[in-house]
Amino acid sequence: xxxxxxxxxxxxxAAIRARDLVKTFRDFWRRPKVEAVHSISFDVPPxxxxxxxxxxGSGKSTTIKMILGLLFPTSGTLEVLGASPQDxxxxxxxxxxxxxxxxxxxxxxLETLSFYARLFNLPAEEAKERIxxxxxMIGLSHARHRPVGEFSKGMxxxxxxxxxxxxxxxxxxxxxxxxxxxxxxxxxxKNLILALAARGKxxxxxxxxxxxxxxxxxxxxILFNGRILAxxxxxxxxxxxxxxxxxxxxxxxxxxxxxxxxxxxxxxGTVPALTHPRQxxxxxxxEVIRKAEGxxxxxxxxxxxxxxxxxxxxxx
Ligand code: ADP
Ligand code: MG
Numbered sequence: 001x002x003x004x005x006x007x008x009x010x011x012x013x014a015a016i017r018a019r020d021l022v023k024t025f026r027d028f029w030r031r032p033k034v035e036a037v038h039s040i041s042f043d044v045p046p047x048x049x050x051x052x053x054x055x056x057g058s059g060k061s062t063t064i065k066m067i068l069g070l071l072f073p074t075s076g077t078l079e080v081l082g083a084s085p086q087d088x089x090x091x092x093x094x095x096x097x098x099x100x101x102x103x104x105x106x107x108x109x110l111e112t113l114s115f116y117a118r119l120f121n122l123p124a125e126e127a128k129e130r131i132x133x134x135x136x137m138i139g140l141s142h143a144r145h146r147p148v149g150e151f152s153k154g155m156x157x158x159x160x161x162x163x164x165x166x167x168x169x170x171x172x173x174x175x176x177x178x179x180x181x182x183x184x185x186x187x188x189x190k191n192l193i194l195a196l197a198a199r200g201k202x203x204x205x206x207x208x209x210x211x212x213x214x215x216x217x218x219x220x221x222i223l224f225n226g227r228i229l230a231x232x233x234x235x236x237x238x239x240x241x242x243x244x245x246x247x248x249x250x251x252x253x254x255x256x257x258x259x260x261x262x263x264x265x266x267x268x269g270t271v272p273a274l275t276h277p278r279q280x281x282x283x284x285x286x287e288v289i290r291k292a293e294g295x296x297x298x299x300x301x302x303x304x305x306x307x308x309x310x311x312x313x314x315x316x
Contacts, residue, residue, distance in 0.1 A: 014079070015171055015202040016044035016067060021076035023062050023226075036062040038226040039076065044204055044219075049197045051213040052206040054223035060206035061099055063223075064175050067204070068096055081171055092120075095169030099176050099206075101160035105149025109140055109159050112148055113166060120167045127166075133308035134162040139188070153180035161189065165196075168311060172196060174205040178212045183285050190216050195307045211282065247277060 023037040037059040044050040052060045065071040066078055069085035083090045103112055110131065117127035135141045138158040143151070148159060157180055164172060177193070178186045193203055193216045207213050213220060214234065221231035230237060251257055257274070265271050 013046060014043040015046045015048075015081060016042075016050075016204060017077075017079040018042050018063075018067075019077045021063070021066065021078060022074045023059070023066060023071060024074045036226055037066070037073075040221075040223070040226070040228045042221050042228065042231060044202060046202050047197060047200045048218045049193055049203045049205065049216050051217035051220040052204065052223060053208065053210065053213055053220050054206075055208055058223040059226040060223055061175055062226075064096075064173055064204070064206060067173065068094065092167065093170045095164035095167060095172045097157075097160050097164040097172075097174045097177055099179075101156055101163075103148045103151075103156055103159060106147050108145050108147055109135060109162075110144045112159060113162060116163050116166055122166070130166060130168075130308070130310050131162075133310055134165060137192070137306070137308040138162050154182055154185040157181055158185065158189075161192070165308070165311060170201060172201055172203045174203065176207055177205055178207065178209055183282060184289065186212060187282065187286055192307070196311065199307070199312060211280075246272075250276070 019041050020039045021037055021041070022035070022039050024032045025034045025036055027033040040059075040063065042050075052063060054060055062071065066073050067080055067085055069080075069087075069091065078085055080087075081090045081093055104115075107115065113131040113134065114127060117131065122130065132141075135144050138161060140155060140158060140162075143155065148156060151159070157177070161174075161177065164174070174193070177189050181189060190212060193205070197203055197216075203216075205213075205217070217234060219231070219233050220237070221228045223229070251260075261271065261274065
């Protein structure tokens, strides 16, 4: 007899557990001014991709900064990897991509990542190997000696991502990871997020780009004015159980469809909707570009670069 899988709702298992979290910013005279986060509660299950969605100013970055221990909650409780966000052991297990990457423009990618590797106290050999693997992964090996000040927004974003993964974190927090990226860069980042989650990492991301979220997140919380308006798995939020779609190859003979519709009406009592499914724009766009590129490599992100090998190792 096999035992049932452990319940995901066990709160002690959550990678992040927020309860009635409030953050009020005060003005110069310490008067409460902006209630950026108003009593939110959520659980981020381990090994899942969780999306905090919401328009600008809804409190996403403020929530992230509390999780990172950069801001103190005004009230409420927050548990990150089973401890307080201020716990230094916990901080070491987190990777963070800020909304704006602050890169020193005169440093090269190699120097930038080496700088962060030293902050993490990575042994020199290990650092060198990880940086090499990460630059391959984000498709910037060819530009490793160019100052990052010359980089496009997308390239800078990818450096930020590499930096967030240097310490091989268990919990990866990405604030607007796809902002400023072209569709290929976006596609690469989404694949990377899925690959990380497949290796058991937990990912919390924020975005206002819903198409990006839809493909990678298991669960989302929709924030507005510091409040969670809706939350749950994408399946539970989006699946229209009251409707059923049937898909089959288009019959060669038009009569076949007519007969099918007649039969369906007879059985169901209503005429079902008949449409051809439409593919999403992103895969179509990527396919068009891929064909045009042929065998030529571009300066952009490698289409499906594999995960850096040091991130592949499970456990820990
Ligand atoms: P989002 O990331 O969803 O765009 P933020 O968390 O950055 O939203 O901001 C939420 C609200 O809090 C906004 O109204 C913003 O102006 C305000 N806010 C954020 N940081 C500060 C701060 N340091 N001082 C005062 N108000 C702030
Ligand atoms: Mg933000």
